[in-house]
Amino acid sequence: MSEGMNPSMLVVWGGFVLAFIFGVVANKTNFCTMGAISDVVNMEHWGRMRMWLLTIAVAMIGANLLYYFGLIDLSKSVYQRPVLPWLSLLLGGALFGVGMTIAAGCTNKNLVRVGGGSLRSVVVLTVLAISAYMTLKGLFGQWRTSFLDPVAVDLSQWGFSAQGLPQVLAKLTGLPDKTALLVTLSVVGLGLLVFVFKDKRFRSNPSHVFGAVVLGLLVVAAWYLTGHLGHGEDPETMETVYFATNTRTLESMSFVAPVAYNLEMLMLWTDKSLRMTFGIASAIGVVLGSFAYAISTRQFRWEGFASMEDLRTQLIGAVLMGFGGVTAMGCTIGQGLSGISTLAIGSFLALTGIVGGAVATMKWQQR
Numbered sequence: 001m002s003e004g005m006n007p008s009m010l011v012v013w014g015g016f017v018l019a020f021i022f023g024v025v026a027n028k029t030n031f032c033t034m035g036a037i038s039d040v041v042n043m044e045h046w047g048r049m050r051m052w053l054l055t056i057a058v059a060m061i062g063a064n065l066l067y068y069f070g071l072i073d074l075s076k077s078v079y080q081r082p083v084l085p086w087l088s089l090l091l092g093g094a095l096f097g098v099g100m101t102i103a104a105g106c107t108n109k110n111l112v113r114v115g116g117g118s119l120r121s122v123v124v125l126t127v128l129a130i131s132a133y134m135t136l137k138g139l140f141g142q143w144r145t146s147f148l149d150p151v152a153v154d155l156s157q158w159g160f161s162a163q164g165l166p167q168v169l170a171k172l173t174g175l176p177d178k179t180a181l182l183v184t185l186s187v188v189g190l191g192l193l194v195f196v197f198k199d200k201r202f203r204s205n206p207s208h209v210f211g212a213v214v215l216g217l218l219v220v221a222a223w224y225l226t227g228h229l230g231h232g233e234d235p236e237t238m239e240t241v242y243f244a245t246n247t248r249t250l251e252s253m254s255f256v257a258p259v260a261y262n263l264e265m266l267m268l269w270t271d272k273s274l275r276m277t278f279g280i281a282s283a284i285g286v287v288l289g290s291f292a293y294a295i296s297t298r299q300f301r302w303e304g305f306a307s308m309e310d311l312r313t314q315l316i317g318a319v320l321m322g323f324g325g326v327t328a329m330g331c332t333i334g335q336g337l338s339g340i341s342t343l344a345i346g347s348f349l350a351l352t353g354i355v356g357g358a359v360a361t362m363k364w365q366q367r
Helices: 007-029 033-043 047-068 086-102 107-115 119-137 139-148 165-173 177-197 206-229 256-267 278-296 308-327 334-341 345-366
Strands: 231-233 240-242
Touching (some): 007 107, 007 206, 086 139, 086 308, 086 345, 119 256, 206 231, 334 345
């Protein structure tokens, strides 16, 4: 990093640019995890699901190659902490899955819709942000920390310093850590690639393939930005820190907590202790990226609620997503892409909860 360059500003502006591109691509390709699950459940169509799985594979392979070559340390991310709060991850994920289904889209999808002119999504995100903030620091947070988070498994008791699948494999087999990482990455990452590309129709859809690769690489780039370029010595304290992240460690794309922090900054703008962060900038970036695409393609249009019943269900979904997303430590992007890319056991649990909650709600809606 060159002298005089502010690492915090680099992380913030870098996060904004990456998220801006994310918003453009997500809007253009109609990238939506809830939509992908719905396509499979309701129509048995796997096109968007394969796009999501390809995005996961690219993010996973890229992030772990950065880790393998020592450019970032994924073991320091919040996803890799040795304490595994399995109940919070499963229940939070399930509630998020229910919420995103009745709200017709996850946090990322609503950010993209706001950029496209959806006033409905503005309301959904506002309620989601309030619910998420209450789960971080308010009434919901007391319930979470008192009843859910304490139900956990401390893997450090068995000698684990992190909860990644490679660490488990190394412990069980005696393989060197780097060898275990490559083996795990080969089995999971390459397995996903084989499943995705065995479908001829998906291979012949360049929009989905290109979109998935770009989105996956954006997740990787965010890890590199916060974990390498944004990692250094604080000139004030002389300590080695991660600059401009809410978790005070390396981060990648995630939108539930950042939406809450956006609301906090707007409400407490004159509080000098608050700072712009990677997460806050990335949430803004997705909206503006989607807006730029919608305007440039003349697809921008105002949209509201269809009925009072639509308003009611959307607000319930927003509350569930806010609480569930924070409790599960991430959403379909935060856990479904960024968390999974670290190969953390907890991220697989959270994703299982999200998919399970979404599928159960869709089946209930069908009946």
